[in-house]
Amino acid sequence: MAVASVTQRGYGGLAEEPDQLYVETRELRIQGFLLFMVSDLVLFSSFIFAYLYLRNSGQGWPAGGPKLDIALAAVNSIVLFGSGATMHFALENWKHGSFSKFANWIVMTIILGAGFLSGQVLEYIHIGARWSSGIFGASFYTLTGMHGLHVFAGIIYLTVLLLQAAQGKYTFTKYTGLTLGTLYWHFVDVIWVVLFSIFYLL
Amino acid sequence: MAAAAIHAGGGLADHIHPEPQGFVRKYVFSIDHKIIGIQYMITAFLFMILGGMLAELIRVQLMKASGGLMTPETYNEVYSVHGSTMVWLVIIPLLTGGFGNLIFPVQIGARDVAFPWLNMLSFWLFPPAGLMLYASFLMGAPTAGWTEYPPMSLQGGAGTSMWAAAIFLIGVSSTMTGINFLVTILKMRAPGMTFTRMPLFVWGQFVTAPLLMIATTALGAALAALFVQRQFGVAFFDPTRGGSPLLWQHMFWFYSHPAVYIMILPAFGMISEILPTFSRKPIFGYKMIAFSSCAIAILGFMVWAHHMFTSGLAPALQLPFMVLTMLIAIPTGVKIFSWVTTLWGGVIHMTTSMMFAIGFLATFTLGGITGVFLAAVPFDLHAHGTYFIVAHLHYVLVGGSLMGILAGLFYWYPKMSGRLMNETLGKWAFWLFFIGFNGTFLPMHWLGMWGQPRRVAMYDPQFQAWNQVASYFSFVMTAALILVLVNALWSMRNGKRSGPNPWNARTLEWQIPSPMPYYNFKHVPSVFAAPYDFAEPLPYRGLEEELDGAPPPVPAAH
Numbered sequence: 001m002a003v004a005s006v007t008q009r010g011y012g013g014l015a016e017e018p019d020q021l022y023v024e025t026r027e028l029r030i031q032g033f034l035l036f037m038v039s040d041l042v043l044f045s046s047f048i049f050a051y052l053y054l055r056n057s058g059q060g061w062p063a064g065g066p067k068l069d070i071a072l073a074a075v076n077s078i079v080l081f082g083s084g085a086t087m088h089f090a091l092e093n094w095k096h097g098s099f100s101k102f103a104n105w106i107v108m109t110i111i112l113g114a115g116f117l118s119g120q121v122l123e124y125i126h127i128g129a130r131w132s133s134g135i136f137g138a139s140f141y142t143l144t145g146m147h148g149l150h151v152f153a154g155i156i157y158l159t160v161l162l163l164q165a166a167q168g169k170y171t172f173t174k175y176t177g178l179t180l181g182t183l184y185w186h187f188v189d190v191i192w193v194v195l196f197s198i199f200y201l202l
Numbered sequence: 203m204a205a206a207a208i209h210a211g212g213g214l215a216d217h218i219h220p221e222p223q224g225f226v227r228k229y230v231f232s233i234d235h236k237i238i239g240i241q242y243m244i245t246a247f248l249f250m251i252l253g254g255m256l257a258e259l260i261r262v263q264l265m266k267a268s269g270g271l272m273t274p275e276t277y278n279e280v281y282s283v284h285g286s287t288m289v290w291l292v293i294i295p296l297l298t299g300g301f302g303n304l305i306f307p308v309q310i311g312a313r314d315v316a317f318p319w320l321n322m323l324s325f326w327l328f329p330p331a332g333l334m335l336y337a338s339f340l341m342g343a344p345t346a347g348w349t350e351y352p353p354m355s356l357q358g359g360a361g362t363s364m365w366a367a368a369i370f371l372i373g374v375s376s377t378m379t380g381i382n383f384l385v386t387i388l389k390m391r392a393p394g395m396t397f398t399r400m401p402l403f404v405w406g407q408f409v410t411a412p413l414l415m416i417a418t419t420a421l422g423a424a425l426a427a428l429f430v431q432r433q434f435g436v437a438f439f440d441p442t443r444g445g446s447p448l449l450w451q452h453m454f455w456f457y458s459h460p461a462v463y464i465m466i467l468p469a470f471g472m473i474s475e476i477l478p479t480f481s482r483k484p485i486f487g488y489k490m491i492a493f494s495s496c497a498i499a500i501l502g503f504m505v506w507a508h509h510m511f512t513s514g515l516a517p518a519l520q521l522p523f524m525v526l527t528m529l530i531a532i533p534t535g536v537k538i539f540s541w542v543t544t545l546w547g548g549v550i551h552m553t554t555s556m557m558f559a560i561g562f563l564a565t566f567t568l569g570g571i572t573g574v575f576l577a578a579v580p581f582d583l584h585a586h587g588t589y590f591i592v593a594h595l596h597y598v599l600v601g602g603s604l605m606g607i608l609a610g611l612f613y614w615y616p617k618m619s620g621r622l623m624n625e626t627l628g629k630w631a632f633w634l635f636f637i638g639f640n641g642t643f644l645p646m647h648w649l650g651m652w653g654q655p656r657r658v659a660m661y662d663p664q665f666q667a668w669n670q671v672a673s674y675f676s677f678v679m680t681a682a683l684i685l686v687l688v689n690a691l692w693s694m695r696n697g698k699r700s701g702p703n704p705w706n707a708r709t710l711e712w713q714i715p716s717p718m719p720y721y722n723f724k725h726v727p728s729v730f731a732a733p734y735d736f737a738e739p740l741p742y743r744g745l746e747e748e749l750d751g752a753p754p755p756v757p758a759a760h
Contacts, residue, residue, distance in 0.1 A: 035385065
């Protein structure tokens with residue numbers, strides 16, 4: 001595949017490839033985006049480290065915080081994971097050349113993402129603690145809040161992608177932007193798997 | 203068109219945007235990596251003047267044991283902002299954003315970095331962040347040193363929050379630079395530019411980029427936590443509500459120890475370019491120098507707690523951190539020996555740049571050796587709170603990074619301006635700097651061993667004589683730096699014209715005109731070998747038309 005040879009070659013050559021500039025720029029963008037996600041992952045990891053450090057600082061857990069409601073969070077998680085699946089279908093349908101199916105699935109993704117956020121707001125109300133109340137508030141609200149912001153940003157991101165696709169910015173062979181959006185959405189999903197495990201299951 | 207046939211066209215290789223017209227697009231909001239590099243350098247040197255003034259305030263204050271120039275409170279603000287400035291606004295931007303941007307894309311045969319717009323954004327976050335840091339003086343600047351340990355950093359004026367926000371911005375800028383550089387080096391090397399043919403300065407940037415990307419993000423998390431703790435009372439670091447001041451130290455040093463290598467690895471790269479050029483001899487141990495940089499970067503992530511031996515680290519953790527820290531001396535020693543062996547038997551040309559590079563070898567080695575002292579837990583317990591630390595860190599940061607930067611400035615100045623810096627002034631500056639630097643920081647070693655505590659505005663009168671020595675020599679060092687600055691400004695108009703390759707060097711940036719044209723290369727060259735074999739012809743093909751003054755190829759439609 002052309003992509004692999006581009007990786008090894010650096011650049012130059014490949015004169016027979018008509019859209020070589022696109023292929024090479026696509027490589028750069030995907031790699032840059034992956035590295036952005038790595039650094040974003042480090043951001044989460046730092047706060048996860050902080051949480052585990054504080055949690056194990058010997059005061060028992062939840063120190064001054066409430067017990068978390070695992071049922072609500074589990075339902076919410078299923079909603080988010082479902083949105084990952086719908087996003088996958090959206091991109092697959094784009095690859096197969098169907099704008100209408102793509103649009104349906106991505107709208108579904110956005111709705112599920114919004115559903116997840118509403119669930120999180122419900123949970124915040126249900127818990128009733130404050131950000132400034134002790135190390136529980138500090139770690140729980142910071143981490144889930146950061147994740148919530150990422151979901152929120154993702155919803156806006158996907159909406160923009162949908163509008164761009166509707167305006168014809170992407171073709172069925174050139175859709176790097178859509179690939180990146182999908183990557184981002186899956187990334188946010190994966191972060192939630194970790195957060196769910198360390199807050200609700202640990 | 204012969205060359206175009208060799209480098210069968212299309213794609214990024216022949217994709218030249220036309221040069222932007224108009225002052226703003228060309229020099230202010232430029233997306234050209236060379237202009238951005240120069241912007242970084244000018245901004246960083248301006249901040250260096252500010253940080254240097256703070257340093258002199260410190261030295262004037264310490265001329266008398268009873269202080270007298272400033273209140274202790276002001277003194278705390280001054281040294282905190284001095285440290286923050288020099289680390290985040292001077293050394294890191296100069297080495298990565300400055301020299302990195304200017305030189306390494308050309309050295310790999312690229313026309314620009316992978317994301318030029320992101321590069322511009324990186325730069326334009328930097329001056330506002332610096333101004334924010336200095337604005338903190340208006341609202342009670344940070345007082346807990348550049349490391350801002352809680353609980354002290356939780357008290358005091360809004361300046362500390364401002365500090366956190368400013369450094370966070372710098373961090374975002376660094377992260378974007380790191381991503382940009384890494385993608386550029388991974389994807390945009392000229393045909394034939396394999397990893398083992400890359401110039402060692404590129405290796406320096408290649409190893410630094412992931413550190414910028416990963417470590418700086420971790421720092422961002424720590425700063426964000428400090429900010430919300432101060433502004434919204436979120437209990438990360440407050441021990442009265444379950445938080446832990448030690449957590450800050452872990453989060454901070456997990457960044458800041460790799461940051462130490464961000465501040466030195468590119469300088470290693472510069473030295474590895476300058477020494478062979480002026481010894482007229484291939485670099486000794488090319489692969490060892492490249493791989494030892496990787497080893498340093500990896501080990502750098504595993505040693506952060508050696509800054510915390512006196513903060514109450516579990517004894518079971520002290521030993522591994524001590525051993526890992528000492529291990530770093532091995533790759534560093536490999537480099538030092540390789541450089542010395544490069545000089546051995548070479549035809550040494552004592553240009554100013556070379557003098558700074560050899561000065562680097564001497565002072566950095568001293569700083570590195572005291573680093574091994576401090577890695578040993580028992581010695582660290584004794585010396586940690588004293589001037590010995592100040593001596594050590596200035597030997598590696600001033601004697602190492604800054605010397606490297608000055609060597610690089612004299613070396614690459616022609617590539618920015620088309621003119622050479624004045625050698626006579628430069629040699630004066632070198633000797634003044636070398637004497638001034640050692641006179642300032644060498645006495646701090648024994649001042650520290652005798653027990654003078656660092657970061658205190660007054661001290662025991664028995665230390666006064668040596669403190670005065672340090673202060674007087676610091677004026678000499680400042681004079682030397684002013685001389686370099688004057689030299690750089692004067693040479694911009696009046697320096698000798700350099701031509702494309704005044705040093706007869708072999709890396710790619712010297713094979714194109716000085717100053718470098720907007721598009722770098724008319725035709726992206728092919729590379730056949732590493733650039734250090736001075737006996738051989740140049741290992742590049744496709745550069746034939748670079749220097750004949752013909753117009754660049756027609757810009758590709760986009």
